[in-house]
Amino acid sequence: MNTYLTIDPWKLMEQGFHPEHQMVTESLFSLGNGRFGQRGCFEETYTGKTLQGNYLAGVYYPDKTRVGWWKNGYPEYFAKVLNAIDWSSLRISMEGEEVDLHQATCESFYRELDMKRGVLSRQCDLKLVNGDRISIASERYCHAEYPDLGILRYQIRIREGKGTLAVQSYLDLDVQNQDANWEEKFWEDGQTQMDGQTAVVSAYTRKTRFRAAAAMVNQLSLNGTILDLDPFRVQRDKYVELGYELDVEAGDEIILTKMVSMSSTLYYDETRLPAEMMTRVEEARLKGYSALLKAHEDHWARKWQEADIVIDGDLSAQQAIRFNIFQLYQTYTGDDDRLNIGPKGFTGEKYGGSTYWDTEAYCLPFYLATASPQVARQLLLYRHRQLPQAIANARKLGFSGGAALFPMVTMNGEECHNEWEITFEEIHRNGAIAYAIHDYVRYTGDRDYLWSHGLEVLIAISRFWAQRVHWSSPQQRYVMHGVTGPNEYENNVNNNWYTLYIARWCLTYTRDVIHELKSQDPKAWLQLADQLKFYEHTELRQWQEIVDFLYLPEDKELGIFLQQDGYLEKEQALADSIPADQRPLNEHWSWDRILRSCFIKQADVLQGFYFFEEDFDLDQLRRNYQYYEPRTVHESSLSPCVHAILACSLDEDEKAYEMMMRTARLDLDNINNDTKDGCHITSMAGTWMAVVKGFGGMRVRDDQVGFSPRLPEAWSGLNFRVRWRGRSLEIAFDRQEIRMTLLEGAPLPVRCYEEVYSLSDEIRVRFRSPNGPSPGAEH
Numbered sequence: 001m002n003t004y005l006t007i008d009p010w011k012l013m014e015q016g017f018h019p020e021h022q023m024v025t026e027s028l029f030s031l032g033n034g035r036f037g038q039r040g041c042f043e044e045t046y047t048g049k050t051l052q053g054n055y056l057a058g059v060y061y062p063d064k065t066r067v068g069w070w071k072n073g074y075p076e077y078f079a080k081v082l083n084a085i086d087w088s089s090l091r092i093s094m095e096g097e098e099v100d101l102h103q104a105t106c107e108s109f110y111r112e113l114d115m116k117r118g119v120l121s122r123q124c125d126l127k128l129v130n131g132d133r134i135s136i137a138s139e140r141y142c143h144a145e146y147p148d149l150g151i152l153r154y155q156i157r158i159r160e161g162k163g164t165l166a167v168q169s170y171l172d173l174d175v176q177n178q179d180a181n182w183e184e185k186f187w188e189d190g191q192t193q194m195d196g197q198t199a200v201v202s203a204y205t206r207k208t209r210f211r212a213a214a215a216m217v218n219q220l221s222l223n224g225t226i227l228d229l230d231p232f233r234v235q236r237d238k239y240v241e242l243g244y245e246l247d248v249e250a251g252d253e254i255i256l257t258k259m260v261s262m263s264s265t266l267y268y269d270e271t272r273l274p275a276e277m278m279t280r281v282e283e284a285r286l287k288g289y290s291a292l293l294k295a296h297e298d299h300w301a302r303k304w305q306e307a308d309i310v311i312d313g314d315l316s317a318q319q320a321i322r323f324n325i326f327q328l329y330q331t332y333t334g335d336d337d338r339l340n341i342g343p344k345g346f347t348g349e350k351y352g353g354s355t356y357w358d359t360e361a362y363c364l365p366f367y368l369a370t371a372s373p374q375v376a377r378q379l380l381l382y383r384h385r386q387l388p389q390a391i392a393n394a395r396k397l398g399f400s401g402g403a404a405l406f407p408m409v410t411m412n413g414e415e416c417h418n419e420w421e422i423t424f425e426e427i428h429r430n431g432a433i434a435y436a437i438h439d440y441v442r443y444t445g446d447r448d449y450l451w452s453h454g455l456e457v458l459i460a461i462s463r464f465w466a467q468r469v470h471w472s473s474p475q476q477r478y479v480m481h482g483v484t485g486p487n488e489y490e491n492n493v494n495n496n497w498y499t500l501y502i503a504r505w506c507l508t509y510t511r512d513v514i515h516e517l518k519s520q521d522p523k524a525w526l527q528l529a530d531q532l533k534f535y536e537h538t539e540l541r542q543w544q545e546i547v548d549f550l551y552l553p554e555d556k557e558l559g560i561f562l563q564q565d566g567y568l569e570k571e572q573a574l575a576d577s578i579p580a581d582q583r584p585l586n587e588h589w590s591w592d593r594i595l596r597s598c599f600i601k602q603a604d605v606l607q608g609f610y611f612f613e614e615d616f617d618l619d620q621l622r623r624n625y626q627y628y629e630p631r632t633v634h635e636s637s638l639s640p641c642v643h644a645i646l647a648c649s650l651d652e653d654e655k656a657y658e659m660m661m662r663t664a665r666l667d668l669d670n671i672n673n674d675t676k677d678g679c680h681i682t683s684m685a686g687t688w689m690a691v692v693k694g695f696g697g698m699r700v701r702d703d704q705v706g707f708s709p710r711l712p713e714a715w716s717g718l719n720f721r722v723r724w725r726g727r728s729l730e731i732a733f734d735r736q737e738i739r740m741t742l743l744e745g746a747p748l749p750v751r752c753y754e755e756v757y758s759l760s761d762e763i764r765v766r767f768r769s770p771n772g773p774s775p776g777a778e779h
């Protein structure tokens with residue numbers, strides 16, 4: 001448990017340097033603006049444990065797969081977002097001694113990540129090995145408004161000693177991924193150019209041939225006077241440096257302002273890229289530091305205006321929810337349908353920055369409610385763009401007729417994952433992609449998208465399901481063998497209930513959408529059917545037969561759905577019987593032991609209850625929850641949030657709070673002991689869901705949004721905003737009343753608990769504690 005960061009509503013603060021947590025702090029203090037991001041490393045050299053991580057969105061390398069036993073159908077490569085331009089690093093030396101917090105004595109230290117402003121800063125007093133004393137104050141950010149810009153202001157104050165201070169400011173593209181499969185470098189064909197105080201570096205990624213470039217301009221001042229120094233220039237392959245030397249003495253204050261523009265051929269023409277970066281950085285210089293900072297802060301202020309959540313009475317939860325929202329918006333801003341949300345965002349290399357089902361199942365609802373519908377639409381368009389590859393992927397595995405299997409892990413639509421039990425068997429991801437289409441359409445009402453893009457994806461996925469099941473003579477049912485459900489702690493099982501259920505739902509939803517389009521725009525349907533060679537009479541009939549005769553395992557005696565056919569045959573035990581020193585299981589038990597155990601990594605049957613709650617009554621939910629949750633070890637970051645939402649439905653507020661906090665503070669408290677690898681970005685959306693869908697009780701039903709607020713004991717109030725069909729709503733409540741305010745847009749009906757109110761300005765409803773009296777509108 002992490003106790004070294006101060007709890008504050010808007011900031012992460014490290015008081016006093018904790019080198020033993022440096023890797024964790026670097027992850028937590030990461031910065032990003034959707035286009036690029038970086039870990040919160042120090043600017044000057046640090047020879048202690050660190051991971052210099054700088055990542056450019058969408059720029060990846062296909063790292064050749066390394067696997068013991070090659071299986072047909074495996075992907076050739078694992079795509080990795082590359083460690084890219086190290087833009088904020090410096091080398092500082094005083095009288096020849098390089099400043100390095102690993103060597104120097106840290107006399108005082110303070111570091112903060114200000115989430116309100118999106119700024120990382122640090123102040124420290126150091127005693128160098130040579131006895132000189134200096135203070136450093138730095139401030140940096142990835143510009144939210146101008147997404148090509150990274151800005152650093154670095155101040156050095158000489159407290160004791162005199163002599164030559166050397167400041168070397170550089171851009172380094174000669175960098176490596178820590179997670180490279182073959183210890184290769186991924187950048188080649190570097191080029192550099194220098195001009196006055198400006199320098200530019202560029203290089204190409206091997207194989208994928210993305211070009212990335214960065215240009216910097218430096219400004220140095222001494223005691224408030226801008227210096228006109230001719231810098232030393234170092235130019236070598238993929239590296240440029242502007243170095244300055246000046247004579248200093250105690251009391252002197254030197255400020256380096258470094259502005260960097262960086263981007264890739266995703267956004268600029270290949271040949272013009274370096275020149276464009278020079279232009280962008282020159283424009284930044286002309287705007288000036290203060291104006292840039294203000295534009296950045298204003299951008300974050302607007303974002304917070306829409307997406308903030310205020311929790312009264314619980315600072316730790318308050319800090320955590322803001323941290324989660326902050327990291328999500330640092331990772332993905334939704335202005336480009338080629339980008340997606342890697343499970344670690346820009347905070348580390350694990351998971352390669354690739355796309356998982358996490359996006360559809362967890363992140364989409366967050367962006368739907370806190371940003372323009374365009375943002376969530378981009379996430380859906382991303383998959384639509386990749387439909388041809390998903391069809392090719394399915395074909396490779398033996399499916400035909402336009403069936404699509406979207407990859408478990410991908411960058412460009414091709415499968416990257418190479419553990420057979422996940423690559424080939426964890427097919428439920430297809431279901432989450434279909435579900436996201438439904439979720440988006442239900443939320444936005446955007447039928448245009450559904451007809452023009454969504455239905456095509458739905459049909460391809462349904463075709464996959466129709467071929468993936470087979471008829472079992474003994475059962476006289478359609479069954480699905482050789483599957484891995486969301487619970488990756490058992491593989492190759494038969495009849496995973498969740499996968500079957502979502503497959504069946506997908507077939508009926510696609511059928512319904514087809515009927516809807518057919519009745520509303522028969523011509524458009526004919527055109528699409530023709531394009532997809534969709535033979536309604538055979539395919540729809542076959543789907544219907546599968547729907548009618550699909551096997552769904554359940555145990556009538558226990559009154560639960562079976563996670564898979566053999567689940568009850570496993571030796572049964574509860575998770576709290578596992579000794580603490582054996583958790584997490586994946587670090588302590590052999591894989592074989594884990595697979596044979598009944599312990600569940602993350603919501604599986606319960607994931608189905610979360611998605612399809614309207615299909616079940618509370619008794620069914622209670623029985624399944626009470627059976628499965630105690631067997632769940634929550635060793636995926638995606639697990640606790642789903643349980644938090646379900647626990648709210650069951651009036652188990654204490655459990656819901658525990659689960660919500662576990663997701664919310666997963667990284668802040670380093671609960672899974674893996675924050676050093678990066679933050680769990682995708683599950684951060686789960687935190688938002690646990691608060692808004694769990695305690696806020698937000699649901700969309702029959703074209704109506706509604707809320708069923710509740711408060712955990714630790715909270716005295718909750719306030720959040722959501723966008724809904726052209727409106728902006730604020731929901732604020734304490735233990736007395738709920739205030740629903742229409743901030744923007746036309747009046748609308750809104751449900752509160754079971755009542756529907758017409759909201760044109762503000763409505764107040766009495767708060768209802770679980771099992772308490774019914775509400776009544778007061779205004």
Ligand code: BGC
Pocket residue numbers: 343351356357358486488601602635636637638682
């Ligand atoms: C989970 C998956 C998830 C992946 C990336 C795994 O540990 O089991 O469900 O997609 O992490 O977040």
